[in-house]
Amino acid sequence: MDNNYKGNENQEYNPNPSENQDYNSPPAQNPNEADGAAPDTGQQDIPEEYYEPQAANAAAPDSGYQAELTRSKKRKFKHGAYAAVFVSLFIAGVIVINVIASVLAARFPLSLDLTQGKEFTVSQENGEFIRNISKDVTITVAAAEEDFSDGTFYSTFYSMGLTDPTGGKYFNQIEKLLKNYARLSRHIKLRFVDPQSPAFSRIAEKYSGEVLSYGSIIIASEYTAADGSQGGNHKILSIDALVEIGQGDGQYAVVNGSKLETSVTSAIAEVAVDMDQKIVLLTGYGEADTTAVKGLLAANNYFVEEMGLLSGDIPADADAVMLFAPTKDFAPEEITKLDNYLKNGETGKNLIFFASSSQSGLTNLYEYLEEWGFGFQDGVVMETNLDMTYEQQNTTIIGNSAGSLYTSAQDAQNRLYVAGGNKPIALSESSGGYETETLVQFGETCVISPDGVSAPGASTGSAGPLAMVSLSRYTADGKTSGVLMFSSDDMMNDMWSQFEVVGNRDLAMSLTGSLSGRSAAQNLTFDTKTITVPSYADKTSGSLSNIMAIVFIAVIPLIIISIGIIIWARRLRL
Known part of the structure; x- marks a missing residue:
């Protein structure tokens, strides 16, 4: 045993030394202390830095921990903030992408037309015209949009006796092509309106007096006149203007193709025009009531000015002059003024003349118009084939298109032309700088009756090649003017507008626009789109x-x- 512990072998352990310790007495001396040895504490030596006197420095580890904890919290907050910002930016990015996608989906097709004939794509020439439109045009379809996707649109017309050999694809094609129009130009707005909705009731009220039915397409453009007044122009297309219809088996008609592009583009060209052209209506010659024709011209964005030639010359800025079934002849000086206007060396000067079977004695006027190739005869045109008359009235006759370029848009819609009281007008051959063309003609079964009441077959003579609508153009020094001739003022009768198939007014306005220099797109024609079965699509x-x-x-x-x-x-x- 270590000698250092001999003096303590019999020492009694006191767990509570403070209880027996006499703090007034000096501590007991260890025998070893006498020799100057260090007192025996019974413990091993402990480094000085761990003694209680060093407790002042014990707070140092606590301060470091707190600082590290603070730094850790700051790092977590920073990472959390970054994560929150990242998540916020991600969500915002998704929202922006959805908005952009929605805008792009409205303006650009998200589907590919893989059909061999591009059955659901607007043709290139048509697309170029649509992109260059500068006027706002609204296309309203009288059908709910979902009617096309769920088959209601086709089934409705099928119940009316119109069948589609492709199972309804021609009717779905209508929706797709119209949506392509809206995508091609920001000026074209397309909307589908359920005919049973209150919104459509307001539309029908706006176009009261015209035929609106399920599937009708209204193409309209608003304008502001020079005096600040608001106006508009519109055209209504029915289903037979959109699809080519033929005779099928049994009681059903059959769709053979789509002619939507020709009809819709021509209508857009007709309504999306500036109101910057003037028509002078010559009055004071015992003309027929011009109320309807003036309203029609104004509705088609023309300025209409009325004047008599005795009061002055025809204004040089007039694009055309109109004579509406006059019954009084022109004086020689008036003929001179008319001729000076038409042959003044400028282009685009035109006369629009409506004849009437009640006219007679217009010697000077008839002689002047004969120079242009028009030969007037007395009497009235009578139809001996009652199938080509309106309600079996022999003098109210259905005319046939002569297949002219000027009538191509109307021909594409299978329009008919009907009028009563037609003046017999024979058109001569082109000669002497005058180029004549028949646009709408009477059938071979028509004859001339002196009074319009003679029984069929008892008339005084055969009509020969009589024209219902005709045109003569005069060209000199590269400048062209024209005379547009209608055989009857009855073509402008309001009554005919109630029949969708009758194209009298549309033809008159289309021809007036062509002669006065409006967009040539009114007469653009496009190939009929046919859908192959089965389609590659x-x-x-x-x-x-x-x-x-x-x-x-x-x-x-x-x-x-x-x-x-x-x-x-x-x-x-x-």
Whole structure:
């Protein structure tokens, strides 16, 4: 045993030394202390820095811990803020992408036309015209948009006796092509209105007096006149103007193709024009009532000015002059003024003349118009084939298109032309700088009756090649003027506007626009679109639909979920 512990072997352990310690007595001296040895504490030596006197420095570890804790909290806050900002930016980005996608979807097609004949795509020439439109045009379809997707649109016309051999694709084509029009130009607005809705009731009230039915398409443009007044121009297309209809088996008619482009583009060209052209209506010659024709011209964005030639010359800025069934002859000086206007060396000067079977004795006027190739005869045109008359009235006759370029837009819509009281007018051959053309003609079964009441077959003579609507153009030194001739003022009768198939007014305004220099697109024609059965699109649509479904239903959501998991995991480790 170590000698240092001999003096303590019999020492009694006192767990509470303070209880027996006499703090007034000096402490007991260890025998070893006498030799100057260090007192025996019974403990090993402890480094000085761990003694209680060093307690002043014990706060140092606590201060470092607090500082590290503060720094850790700051790092977590910073990472949390970054994560919050990132998540906010991500959500904002998704919202922006959705908005952009919605805008792009409205302006650009998100589908591909894989059909061989581009059955659902606007043709290139048509697209170029649509892109250059500068006036706002609204296309209103009298049908709900969902009627096209759920088959209601086709089934409605099928119940009316019109069948589609492609199973309704021609009717769906109407919707797709119209949407392409709206995508091609920001000036074209397309809307679908349910005919049973209150909104359509207001539309029908606006166009009261005209025929509106399920599937009708209203093409309208608003304008502001020079005096600040508001006005507008419109055109209504029925289903027979949109599809080519033929005779099928049994009681059903059959759709053979689409002619929507020709009809819709011509209508847009007709309504989207500036009100910057003037028509002078010559009055004071015992003319027929001009109220309807003046309203029609104003509705088609023309300035109408009335004057008599005795009061002055025809204004040089007039694009055309109109004589509406005059019954009083012109004086020689008036003929001179008319001739000076038409042959003044400027282009685009025209006379629009409405004849009437009640006219007679217009010697000077008839002689002048004969120079242009028009030969007037006494009497009235009578139709011996009652199938070509209106309600079996022999003198109210249905005319036939002569297939002119000027009538191509109307021909594409299978329009008919009807009028009563037609003046017999024979058109001579082109000669002497005058070029004549028949636009609408009477049938071979028509004859001339002296009074319009003679029984069929008892008339005084055969009509020969009589014209219902005709045109003569005079060209000199590269300048062209023209005379547009109608055989009867009855063509402008308000009564005919109630029949969708009758194109009297549309033809008159189309020809007036062509002669006065309005857009040539009024007479643009495009190839009839036919849908092949089965279409190549049918073969590919299934696989394309599956691919699109996988991408949008599975792939994109999985990518978004994966990004969310990654962000969550990163935040969890912070």
